[in-house]
Amino acid sequence: MGKTAAAVNFALTAAEDGNRVLLIDLDPQGASSFYFRVKPSSKLKAKLFLSEQEKLRQNIRASDYANLDILPANLSYRNFDVMFKQMSRSKHQLRKVLKSLKSDYDLLLLDCPPSISLLSENVFNAADLVLVPVIPTTLSERTLGQLWRFFKDNDYDTRKICPFLSMVNYRTRMHKDVSERLHKDYKRVLQGYIPLSAEIEKMGAQRAPIFAYARNHIAAKCYQMMWSELRNRIEAL
Ligand SMILES: Nc1ncnc2c1ncn2[C@@H]1O[C@H](COP(=O)(O)OP(=O)(O)O)[C@@H](O)[C@H]1O
Ligand SMILES: [Mg+2]
Known part of the structure; x- marks a missing residue:
């Protein structure tokens, strides 16, 4: 957990860093669109997303922040897997869609739904880096292990996997040990970590990234520091 919180906060901090950023919400529940107060794109059904570049562009929205655009999600995105199944090269469709957007932005950030699906395999093929929040618990550690194995077994490049510690409470022994x-x-775990923080939880009530209401809070600084680390990884690609 912590994917959407990270996507939203990295999107803003990267935009403030001078990058032209597009945050693409791929989760039918549309949480990152919600945080940026962008309405679901009711006209951009999953089928159009995959086949009509022009329509896709028309649905990109400006956010309230400079340099940051959002492509909101809608409920039809729950059908992505069914669509992919009907297409040839069913694991490479997203890569094709994103290719044309690459020239307009410095950074494309995808907020993904959980679980390993055809959609996530499309993401694994399309993305340069796959950020994986890991809560320092046995179960979350196991989930990362499964993802790692899946990459290995299916010939995806495990160097794309960028785990980072999320919702950390170092007062507990287990969090420390894990x-x-x-x-x-995992050599590629980011050095920084995101603490378990009531201030991050408030994002829902505030409908905004943490930087909008608690810029100087330690949790906001943690996202900023982690972005610097990520920027180095991106530059090293
Ligand atoms: N570091 C954190 N500390 C406290 N609450 C968090 C933290 N990260 C996320 N949350 C809260 O946990 C819930 C799930 O987080 P979210 O980022 O939406 O997870 P995901 O997108 O992986 O499902 C949200 O209510 C969010 O506000
Ligand atoms: Mg989410």
Whole structure:
């Protein structure tokens, strides 16, 4: 957990850093669109998303922040897997769609729904980096292990996987132990971490990234520091 919170906060911090950013909400529940107060794109059904470049562009919305645009989601995105199944090269369709947007933006950020699906395989093929929040618990560690294995078994490049510690509470022994183990087991875990924080939780009530209402809070600084780390990874690609 913490995918959407991270996508939203990285999107804004990267935009403030001078990058032209497009945040693409791929989750039918549309949480990142909600945080940016952008209405669901009722006209851009999943089928059009995949086949009509022009329509897709028309549905990109400006956010309230400079340099940051949003492509909102809608409920029809729950059908992505069915659509992909009917297409040839069913795991490479998203890459094709994103290609034409690449020239307009410095950074395309995809907020994905959970689970490993055909949509996520499209993401694995399209993305340069796959950010994976890991809560320092046994279950979350196991989920990262499954994802890693899936990459290996299906010939995806495991170097794309960028795990980071999310919702961390270092007052608990388990969080400390699991964090240490993760850093030992996975060389590419980001050094920074996102703390468990009531201030991050308030994003829902505020309908805004943390920078909009608590810019100086430690949790906001953690997202900023993690973005710097990510920027280095992106530059090294
Ligand atoms: N670091 C954090 N500390 C406290 N609450 C968090 C943190 N990150 C996310 N949350 C809260 O947990 C819930 C799920 O987070 P979210 O980012 O939407 O997860 P995902 O997109 O992975 O399902 C949200 O209510 C969010 O506000
Ligand atoms: Mg989410």
